[in-house]
Amino acid sequence: MRFLNVIKVALRALRRNALRSVLTALGIIIGVAAVIAMVSIGNGAKSQVEASIASLGQNIISVFPGNFTTGGVRGGFGSASSLTVEDAQAIRREVAGIAALSPEMHDRAQVLANGLNWNTSIRGEDVSYLDIRLWGLSEGDMFTELDVRSAAKVCVIGKTVAMQLFPDADPIGQSLRIRNIPFKITGVLVGKGFNFFGQDQDDTVIIPYTSHIRRIARRPNLNSILIQAQTPGQMARVQQDVTDLLQQRRNGREPDFTVRNQQELAEAATATTKTMTVLLGAIAGVSLIVGGIGIMNIMLVSVTERTREIGIRLAVGAHGRDVLTQFLVEAIILSVMGGALGVLLGVGASQLVSKLNNWPVLVSPAAIFGAVAFSAAIGVFFGFYPARKAARLDPIEALRYE
Amino acid sequence: MPAIVQLEDIHKVYGSGEVPVHAVRGVSLEIGAGEFVAIMGASGSGKSTLMNLLGCLDRPTKGRYLLSGADVSGLDRNQLADLRNQQLGFVFQGFNLLARTTARENVELPMLYGRRRFASREIRGRALRSLDIVGLTDRADHFPSQLSGGQQQRVAIARALINEPQILLADEPTGNLDSKTAVEIMGVFQKLNDAGITIVMITHELDIARYCQRNLVMRDGRLVSDVPVGDRLRAPAELQRILAAEAKAMLTA
Structure with missing residues (x-):
């Protein structure tokens, strides 16, 4: 079957249950939006820290006195007057x-x-x-x-x-x-x-x-x-x-002295925000996976509902691969559309957060690309099992299905 | 008359459990090109199983099936799918059209799954020609839900015809239709048969079977009767008779 036709059929099937499709995609929409918003906020915080370190000056090395110990009492960093x-x-x-x-x-x-x-x-x-x-x-x-x-x-x-x-x-x-x-x-x-x-x-x-x-x-x-x-x-x-x-x-x-450079300082300061960004992104990523499971769930329902249709297609000469492709494309369209809407929502949400809280927000193209690619991958991953189930149906059983 | 279908001691056993069902127990059969055959039998007689085997939807457990001289009993899933696509046309009792898909697009379906690629204009043209054969050109853009039962079945026939198959297989094609529409559908079949297409049809209605040339009867998985139809009915004449009777009923009412 030609690819254009596959997409047409998939869109028609999704339109038939428009509300269901939207609700299914909602999992991905929220997941992608969350990833983008979280990573943007994290990156914003990181860039602010970096900017504030840069404002200390460029190529800076500092020399501090060492610690001072008298009678076994250690004075702590910088206590020596050396x-x-x-x-x-x-x-x-x-x-x-x-x-x-x-x-x-x-x-x-x-x-x-x-x-x-x-x-x-x-x-x-x-x-x-x-x-x-x-x-x-x-x-x-x-x-x-x-x-x-x-x-x-x-x-x-x-x-x-x-x-x-x-x-x-x-x-x-x-x-x-x-x-x-x-x-x-x-x-x-x-x-x-x-x-x-x-x-x-x-x-x-x-x-x-x-x-x-x-x-x-x-x-x-x-x-x-x-x-x-x-x-x-x-x-x-x-x-x-x-x-x-x-x-x-x-x-x-x-x-009795310590020589430090700004790089060490910057690394220490950005390490925290970096950890934070990864953590927030990971939590948001979990919701993407949950969204993917939602897609799998609905695709399984869809395969069951359309058993007869699959039977008709197999009877008139569709190969298992044709049916597999069709359901896979449907799942991918669901997740990619969810991903695209999620990007809009995520960018919007980060702008809103930055306006309302006066937080610096940095929407990175890498996060957008990553989230969309990941949602497509989720479509393939979670769509594959239902699609394979459809492709392996026996045409006689499928035609007889009520 | 060359044989287009040759079955040699075909068996089909279902289920690998403790009680296997022996649905078809050694059927040998030849159907010549251009024949119009009805298979009859009580439910459970194995006629549907035989039909599935003929239609390459299923593989025999034992025996040989030659379709146009080529052995198809050992083919895999995809090879069978290609056979169904190119050489066979299916018509079902429940029409089995795709809902929310126009008549024309339903008819186009087998062409989309062919191994050969066609331009969309070519596909469209052939779908319309196919619809023309069953007299439904003006309904090409209607959805199945907007068509009567008889019209839906004609769309299904047009779909079965689009790849110009040698054999048309119909599983109780008139089972869901009233008697007048059933006669109309038989008329379509007779017209196609006159044009040279081989038709094998399952029916449990004796008077429908009389539109065919040859009647087979199955019982307990075996062919028990194979007779030519002596007093064959012609659909146009029967339709005339039904219309006349209707008119007379209107007059007397």
């Missing part, structure tokens, strides 16, 4: 392939200005910090090399701090007091929002690291060193060179 400005300068001097470097200090303090006060994070950084973090200023300027060298009392402030301390005044040129020391505000940073740890990145005051060491923290040790490699390809080597250099500078003592 990282010095000299370490940072040595790295800058001796390691090739570094685009920028910023020694980092970090503290929290109460900040006063404009008759208001606010507890915020005080970061000591080098001038290149904003370039490394791909961060810009909405107003004013960054402090200068000279400010860093002279440990000047200047700062740039995050958007949140600006809003809290200067709700209706221009902060540029004003001063704020950190631990009773006045700092002149030279710039306001562009809003960067929350990072993927849920911290408000705009709730910060950035001052030269030299000023931080001398005036705020009053200790010589750095909290970390932020390094940017020139290219992604150089990251591994730079990381190794930094490790070797610092080790060498410690003259064979136990290593």
Whole structure:
């Protein structure tokens, strides 16, 4: 039988029980829609995490102090005060392939200005910090090399701090007091929002690291060193060179520092969302299989109902293969149409979710293609048994069937 | 007259259980090309089983079946299907048309399953010619549910004819029809037979059997009688007689 005819006959058979066909396909529709919606939401979350990691800057390597143990009490990660400005300068001097470097200090303090006060994070950084973090200023300027060298009392402030301390005044040129020391505000940073740890990145005051060491923290040790490699390809080597250099500078003592790169951080952060996406997709996939069983069920009913028709076709010369093809095509049409409707529903649902909840949603063509291919495969798989049952009917028995 | 059907000691045993049913017990039979044969017998006499064997819907347990001189007793499922498609035409008691499928499409059905591919125009043309033979060209686009019993049976006959088979096999073709329509159908058969088609028909009605040339009677799986029809009825004359009787009944009423 010609293929066009097979499709015509299959469509006619499906139309004859239109409601039943739609209800049968509903299993696949819901399954495919669920897979697409879940994977889209998962991918959206993943891309958001990736974007937030990218916003930390490119090709970043961080050096942290190691842990500090005294009298058997282990202080935990970063507790040692072993990282010095000299370490940072040595790295800058001796390691090739570094685009920028910023020694980092970090503290929290109460900040006063404009008759208001606010507890915020005080970061000591080098001038290149904003370039490394791909961060810009909405107003004013960054402090200068000279400010860093002279440990000047200047700062740039995050958007949140600006809003809290200067709700209706221009902060540029004003001063704020950190631990009773006045700092002149030279710039306001562009809003960067929350990072993927849920911290408000705009709730910060950035001052030269030299000023931080001398005036705020009053200790010589750095909290970390932020390094940017020139290219992604150089990251591994730079990381190794930094490790070797610092080790060498410690003259064979136990290593009291840790060198990490952004890649590790990104992998750890995306691993969670990846697991989540796979899990959601798998659960939705189960509903696809349930839909497939629904198709098998209805195809079995259909074969029984149409036993006489099968008998007629066999009597006038249809081969078993012709009957098999016909029922298989019917099952595939059911599942593929279900798949197509499911794609529409799934894409629609993900858009709706993204609108209503303000979640990032990423509809991937791979998910769409995969879901449709999978539903066709389900049609073949679950349609095969009923179709084979039909093809193996005895023409005499089938003709006699009431 | 060359034999188109030759049965040599055909047996059919059903069931492999404890009580096998011996439905056909050694039938030998020759049917010549162009014959019009009626097979009669009580229910359970094995006539339907014999018909299924003749129609290549079933295989004999024992014996040889030569169709147009070729042994078909050992063919497989698909080879039998091709034989049914090309050399045999079936007409059933219950018409067995596909519902919600037009008369023309029903007639086209065997052509769709032929091993030869035809252009759809060719298929359509042959279906219409076939419908023309049974006088139903104007009903080509009707669905079976819109046709009377007699018309449905004519569609079934047109379907049986489309691949120009040598033999037409009819299983109680008039069983579901009133007597006047039955005579009309017998008229169609006689016309086809006059044109050279061999017809084998099952019936349990003696007067229907009288339209045939030869009557076989089966009992307990064996042929017990094989006689030519002496006073053969011709459908047109009978139809005239029925119409006249009807008219007379109308007048007297």
